[in-house]
Amino acid sequence: MLYVTAGTASTQAYESLTRDLVVGRYAPGSRLPGERDLAVQLGVSRATLRLALSRLESEGTLQRSAQRGWFVPTQVLGEPPSTLQSFTEMARSRGLRPTARVMRQEGRPASMDEATKLRIAPAAPVIEIDRLRGMDGTPVCFDVVVLPENRAAALATADLTDASLYDALRRHCGIEVHRSTYTLMAESADAELARLLGITPGAPVLVGDEVAYTADGTPVLIGHNKYRGDAYRFEADLFRHA
Template identity: 70%
Template sequence: MNLPAAALHAYDQLVTDLDVGLYAPGSRLPGERALSSSLHVSRATLRVALSALEAEGRLQRSAQRGWYVPTNVIGEPPSTLQSFTEMARARGLRPTTKVLQQVSRPATLEEADRLHVAPTSPVIQIDRLRGMEGTPVCYDVVVIPEQRAPGIATADLTDASLYETLQERCGVAIYRSAYTVMAAVADTTLARLLGTSVGAAILVGDEIAYTADGTPVLLGTNKYRGDAYRFEADLFRRV
């Protein structure tokens, strides 16, 4: 590490603090004034060390939050459809799910059109808070036609994979998903659920999932912490 001696000292101490878990993923570091005092370096020297750690991806800075430790970033491999649970397991992380709501209600006109069901026909709405090792990462709302997966209405989805439950309990296998992603910011309710600040960046994924015969079986809106999720895709040029 090619840093001035004082900056290298601060860098090494911060690396040690991160390695032993003094600053947990998602946590904010003390302010620069307090941090430079505890490390016995100037703020200018401290910023050199912090910038080096930022370049390595071990720290991030925010105009609103100051310096903080990024959470584990998740994301699907390019062109591969994975459930949230599968993404977590593939990274050796424990997926968690808290069910906030699981109710039957009439489909809206838009939902009926997208799911190819009759207007006001019954659907199951499931609101869930998804996490990694207990840390909230995603809030999602899923809508499923009751006639296509009746067993899902009473299924226990706590810490469970919805894709796996649909297949095992209802015989419904998700084959593909039409997925769009857009940027947004967290409102008061979402910030509280995801443990972030009001106005923090989030990524909103909107999906329609289909079986192999092209039947739409699920509408989903997934709201991820912007510092905890990355969407990847392979793009091909038409020839």
């Protein structure tokens, strides 16, 4: 009779799962079968399976959700140091397919903070565009952009589904974004954001706030972006003064 130790069985399950992930049996962003079914497929106990899954989790190859099971992480997006890219450009440069579902696209009065940042009068008309951004079908970012109507009126009615906003500004408004000031902080996802991004409420998200400018220093948009914490990395070059 052949005896297989728990450690050996766990290693075999780990190696089998690793092969499946390498060949693409489970795509980025997809959920693995339930532990019971997966244990049967691999011919191991659930306790042994969990050892293998935990090992893959520690390596960053899998992620666990207490409510929904085990997932393959989406590809992490990162901005090249000191390079301003739109979401669409960032995705395509990595061979990923960007998507954008428009959830709101309408005019309204500017808030005091928005008016200050955009250098327009308080309550002046602005256009708010809310979109759910994705990569290869996986939701990655909830994006809210506010633009002054007097500079970007055409975007109130433009088709922005799966479109780059920077490209739309150039094509419809003749505006070229030259630079952006950007701040980044961490938050926890509330129930609504978690639903949109397919994550657990309370999961970490990265919140980016930007003001984009033309070459002459005119502000043309305010952006408020909430990224899945497991799908985005921000990079920057830092220098010390002599």
